[in-house]
Structures are given as C-alpha cells and as structure tokens.
Amino acid sequence: MADKKDYRPWTRNFRYEHEVRVLDDLDRDRPFLRPARPVLPYGNGHTYGDVCQNDKGTLIDVSKWNRVMSFQESTGVLRCEAGLTLGEILRACSSRGWFLPVVPSTRDVTVGGAIANDIHGRNHPTCGTFGTHLRAFELLRSDGSRILANAKENSDLFGATIGGLGLTGIITWAELQLKPIRSTGIVVYERRFRGLTELFELRRTALEKKIEFQTVWIDGLRLANPEKIEGVFVTAEHSQDSSATPPECSARRTGLKAEFPEWAVNRMSVAILNRTYSLLPRGESKVPYPSFFYKLDAIEGWNRMLGPNGFYQCHFVIPEDSSHAWPEIFREIHLARQVPFLVILKTLGDLPSPGWLSFPIKGLCGVVDFANRGDKLRNLLHRLEGLIRQAGGRIYPAKDSTMSAESFQCFYPRWKELAKIKDPAFSSSFWRRVGGS
Numbered sequence: 001m002a003d004k005k006d007y008r009p010w011t012r013n014f015r016y017e018h019e020v021r022v023l024d025d026l027d028r029d030r031p032f033l034r035p036a037r038p039v040l041p042y043g044n045g046h047t048y049g050d051v052c053q054n055d056k057g058t059l060i061d062v063s064k065w066n067r068v069m070s071f072q073e074s075t076g077v078l079r080c081e082a083g084l085t086l087g088e089i090l091r092a093c094s095s096r097g098w099f100l101p102v103v104p105s106t107r108d109v110t111v112g113g114a115i116a117n118d119i120h121g122r123n124h125p126t127c128g129t130f131g132t133h134l135r136a137f138e139l140l141r142s143d144g145s146r147i148l149a150n151a152k153e154n155s156d157l158f159g160a161t162i163g164g165l166g167l168t169g170i171i172t173w174a175e176l177q178l179k180p181i182r183s184t185g186i187v188v189y190e191r192r193f194r195g196l197t198e199l200f201e202l203r204r205t206a207l208e209k210k211i212e213f214q215t216v217w218i219d220g221l222r223l224a225n226p227e228k229i230e231g232v233f234v235t236a237e238h239s240q241d242s243s244a245t246p247p248e249c250s251a252r253r254t255g256l257k258a259e260f261p262e263w264a265v266n267r268m269s270v271a272i273l274n275r276t277y278s279l280l281p282r283g284e285s286k287v288p289y290p291s292f293f294y295k296l297d298a299i300e301g302w303n304r305m306l307g308p309n310g311f312y313q314c315h316f317v318i319p320e321d322s323s324h325a326w327p328e329i330f331r332e333i334h335l336a337r338q339v340p341f342l343v344i345l346k347t348l349g350d351l352p353s354p355g356w357l358s359f360p361i362k363g364l365c366g367v368v369d370f371a372n373r374g375d376k377l378r379n380l381l382h383r384l385e386g387l388i389r390q391a392g393g394r395i396y397p398a399k400d401s402t403m404s405a406e407s408f409q410c411f412y413p414r415w416k417e418l419a420k421i422k423d424p425a426f427s428s429s430f431w432r433r434v435g436g437s
Helices: 086-096 111-116 155-161 196-208 267-278 289-293 302-306 325-336 375-390 405-411 415-421 429-433
Strands: 019-022 039-042 058-061 068-072 077-081 134-140 146-150 170-177 185-194 213-218 230-238 283-288 311-319 340-348 363-371
Touching: 068 086, 077 086, 086 111, 111 170, 134 155, 146 155, 155 415, 185 196, 185 289, 196 213, 196 230, 196 340, 230 267, 283 289, 311 325, 311 375, 325 363, 325 375, 363 375, 375 405
Parallel strands: 019 058, 039 058
Antiparallel strands: 068 077, 077 170, 134 146, 134 170, 185 230, 185 283, 213 230, 213 340, 311 363, 340 363
C-alpha cells in the first residue's frame, strides 16, 4: 500500500528502495503471514540512520496503530498501541498529573520506536532508559503468533526486543509506568562555562545534588583548545508549584517547507547562530515542558535546514574513566574542517536496562550533527569511531549511518544472542551492514 510519507531516515542523507505496507484497523486481527522479502516495522521515521530502513525489502508502517487502550489514573499505568507517539501520551496524561519518565528531544517518536531503540533522555542517571519503565508488551511474529513478554514471561524476548532494533517482530501494544508530577512546568537553570575543567566540575556538582535533568550545549567552532571551549550548562527539574502552567502552550509549529541550499550551512552562518545563542540571557526560568524538551520541534521539518544532501549525526558515549579522550575527539573534529551544526553533551548513569543491546553506559554522551559533505565527512566519522572504540565507548545504533561491523560487534557483544532469537523474516539495512542477515 503506497503512502505519501517520506520513508527516508530523518537525516535525509540517503534513500533506499523498499515496498511499504501500511497497517490499518482491519490488520489488527489478521494473521501476519511470513513474507517473501525481509520486513521491518516502521513508526514515525525519526530515527537518524538506517535502523529504520530496509533496502529491497518491505517496511511495515504501524503508525496508524495509535490508540490508548487503558490508563489507570490512580497508578499511572498506561497501555497503548505501539504507533502512539510520546507527544500524544504527554498531551493526554501530563495535565492529569502523570509524565513520561524518559523523554527524548522530539515528541514525534512512537512507543514502538522508543522500545526498539531503548531511548534515553537528559535524566538517565536518575531514571535510566525507556525500557526500564516498560511493564509488558505483545509481540506479533511473522508466523502469526502473538507473544506476551515481560520480565518474567518470555523474558528472553523481552530483553531482546528492548533496544532490539525492530528485529524480533511487531510490537502491537505496550504497557508503561508513568511518573507522578505536580506541575507541567519545568524549572530551568542555565550557566555559561569556559573550558572542560569547569564543565566537568559543574557535572560533578549536578550529579551530587541529584538534579534530574542536565545537558550541555557547546560552540562547535571552538573545539581546538580544551580550556577555551565555550558553552552553556543546563540543569532542570519538574516544578513543584502546581499553579497553572499551560501543558502544551507551544503545540503550534512553524512549518519549514523550503529546503535550504547546500551553501547555507557554513562556518559563518553557524558562527552567527552559535554566538547569538551563547549571548542569550542565562539564569533561572520556569517554562512549559515542550519549551524545554522540544526546542527543535517548534520548527516542523527543521531537518531541511541542513541542505538537500541531509546530515549525519555522531551519537556516542565515552566512559567516565576515559574523559581524557574528549580533547582528542574535539581536536579531530576541529582539524577536519567539518562544520558541526550542533554539539550537545548529556550525562549517562549506571542504571541497568533490561535491553540486551541498550546503548547507555556510565559516562558522558556526545551528540554532533554535521551537514552531509560526502566522503570527507564520512572519513571523519570513521576516525571518530576509532577514537570512541579506543576509549572504551560505543556508538548509538539509532543515530548511526556509518559504523563498521567490527565496531558494532565490539560495542554490543550480545548481538549474537539477538541474531538467534530475532524473527527470521525481519531484517534491516543497518542489521545487514553490521553483520546480521
């Protein structure tokens, strides 16, 4: 079944050929027969790499399976279909005193996608990953069987599916534990810093105080000298003031229909944006939750800003005891003369996830976006991959387009266990690229 949706990855840096089948209401009760070509579930298309791509195969679009099935307001237990987006959950539940325990940087991720990539947020040290708060789900396999999985029943499929890249079957519904809140407002404190030494001290203090959310913005054009790096350290917590803060005051978006030309993203334009942002007033403020979590969502189609060739993201983590690797990573980016459009750091903790291939390990997570400049950029990404591996870190599959099979298998040693338990009819361009079938 054809659809007008753009089934490229959110980065728009490549296009594969695949058939698309959109599941509708009638498909809920039909048996899912073993297909002739490899299949892969597809939600809302906000993964950045090829984990949601299936070249020469079939994408199974489940975004229309998006109903709330039940919500226990006294306990915060939500059961919903896998195509429901996280933004829709928050719109329904936040004004009733419940919130998602893990929130990514876009509201447009589906529940199925959040499970398949075991997403993390800015509060990982205190709340872990999305899979940590997952109570159960139903898995539809290609032989037509429907399997209930949780920590006790079919626990192997439970662990394999969380962070399992959509390869174990189609998640039809999931049951989540939400967390209570007193207000939909977020109290944010922003502080400028200069140099990695000051940044690491700010992180240490925030962790000691157990402040829930923390993130770091860095001027990507000032990476040459570790002690001259400039940025903004942001901490935040849910407000305890239950007085009115609109739950969704920034729901309306500015649509970006035109595609920026390739030359629009250059050192001068990025320098102007960075300087403008760095000079904004800092201090304490109280904002509605979308303004804190979903800054880029305010511009619908913001991925067009990086030009017709799209962009790449390097999303990785360096262990806490390998912090000496950061100056070398930053210096490598500086020397390559590739312009980082965005550089964000997040702290990851040591709360375990039930997912076999979950990404987070305790350390500092880096997120760097680059406009696509062809082989020069890809060569830089491969060099960064080597530095990350040397430091004992790992790269996030959900945001990857270039990781080698050797590195993936080193980063995620349980991939062979996933290979044994995955649905034989399911595959992806990413899985085949990193050594699967």
